Amino acid sequence: MRSVRPRDIRASIAAHSSALSATCEALRDAERVRPNSRPERRQPGDAVTLDFRALGVAVGHATDAAGATGLTIIRGIDAPLRGGAAVFGRASGTRELHTLSADHLVDRIDALMLTGGSAYGLDAAAGAMQWMEERGRGFAVPGGVVPIIPAAVIFDLVPLGRFDSRPTAAMAYEACDSASPDDIAEGSVGAGAGATVGKIAGPTRAMKGGIGGAISGNGTWHVGALAVVNALGDVRDTTGRIIAGARADERRIGPFTFVDAARQLASMSTPVAGDRLGAAAATNTTLSVVITDAPLGRLELGQLARAAGAALFRRITPTGTTVDGDVVFALAPATAPAPLGTATTAIEALAVAVLEQAIERAVIMARGRDGVPGLADRIA
Numbered sequence: 001m002r003s004v005r006p007r008d009i010r011a012s013i014a015a016h017s018s019a020l021s022a023t024c025e026a027l028r029d030a031e032r033v034r035p036n037s038r039p040e041r042r043q044p045g046d047a048v049t050l051d052f053r054a055l056g057v058a059v060g061h062a063t064d065a066a067g068a069t070g071l072t073i074i075r076g077i078d079a080p081l082r083g084g085a086a087v088f089g090r091a092s093g094t095r096e097l098h099t100l101s102a103d104h105l106v107d108r109i110d111a112l113m114l115t116g117g118s119a120y121g122l123d124a125a126a127g128a129m130q131w132m133e134e135r136g137r138g139f140a141v142p143g144g145v146v147p148i149i150p151a152a153v154i155f156d157l158v159p160l161g162r163f164d165s166r167p168t169a170a171m172a173y174e175a176c177d178s179a180s181p182d183d184i185a186e187g188s189v190g191a192g193a194g195a196t197v198g199k200i201a202g203p204t205r206a207m208k209g210g211i212g213g214a215i216s217g218n219g220t221w222h223v224g225a226l227a228v229v230n231a232l233g234d235v236r237d238t239t240g241r242i243i244a245g246a247r248a249d250e251r252r253i254g255p256f257t258f259v260d261a262a263r264q265l266a267s268m269s270t271p272v273a274g275d276r277l278g279a280a281a282a283t284n285t286t287l288s289v290v291i292t293d294a295p296l297g298r299l300e301l302g303q304l305a306r307a308a309g310a311a312l313f314r315r316i317t318p319t320g321t322t323v324d325g326d327v328v329f330a331l332a333p334a335t336a337p338a339p340l341g342t343a344t345t346a347i348e349a350l351a352v353a354v355l356e357q358a359i360e361r362a363v364i365m366a367r368g369r370d371g372v373p374g375l376a377d378r379i380a
Helices: 010-017 026-031 118-136 169-178 260-266 271-280 299-308 312-313 345-366 373-379
Strands: 037-040 048-051 057-062 069-076 081-087 111-115 139-141 144-146 151-153 182-185 210-217 222-230 234-236 242-244 287-292 327-335
Touching: 048 210, 057 169, 069 118, 069 169, 069 222, 081 111, 081 210, 081 299, 111 118, 111 169, 111 287, 118 144, 118 151, 118 169, 151 210, 210 345, 222 345, 234 312, 234 345, 242 345, 287 299, 287 312, 287 345, 299 312, 299 327, 312 345, 345 373
Parallel strands: 111 151, 287 327
Antiparallel strands: 037 057, 048 182, 057 069, 069 111, 081 327, 139 144, 210 222, 222 287, 234 242
């Protein structure tokens, strides 16, 4: 994407875009002049196959291509959502996570944000909050509304792009504005723009991660999934074969051979191995979302998120480690919950299956950059 030359007004516009009280026009201007940053649903070479209309949600991406970072917004098309979450990693970075607990006062959310930029990226939620407030969408309080937007981050400050590139409030605003229930891009876009996998062997042997999705149904209910894969280790296909991860050498053109990160991690008893793991610490996360049209309550959604986590352990090895920030979110319409009995178990099984597909697609559709290869390079 061609960069826009700096303008004399950049500092003024940046100041507007960082403030929640900035006007809609200032946010749009900030997005136009920020180099290589844009709201995004389509990008040449990235798959546009997802259709989430049956789930009642819209998805929007915003990508800073030069900086190798971005964010993804999942919001109700025209209504709030109910949510739950399960944390599997021990290095997570989140915002408003407790609003997804069954005992929290607020029983609905307005959107969910998945973002790069590590903890810096959490500030971008201000733009999504403004978009919601302008439309009267949020938790009603005297005098107005307070939009409820949980968020979670991946660490993408290195090795791609620039360390000082972080998603902005302007990007979140535009991702909300451009969100669509179909025509949803996968690959190296949005929150997956700077994602990498296989970092346990060092950046020169890593591969490109990204964002992937899937949707399926059982004749009664639908379940969709999105996954932003930025893993320490390897991604496997349905047979257990490693398809992306820590490469055994520095060749940038496949077919690739892999060191098997889980096996290497289990044998890390030497100081050199320990130093390598230390260099990868706090740089890994897989963020996942499962979405259903079933009328589940907050307790059931928390259970759904926990159950869907099985997909991480089947497809990403290792996962949920001390240096991972893995989080699974579960979303459903904010309508009155209904008892579904054993149907909830079927929905959980469906969620595992579609999340497995989303994880695999996140690397299959990711294009390489900055010397880090991606599986989508072979079909360019």
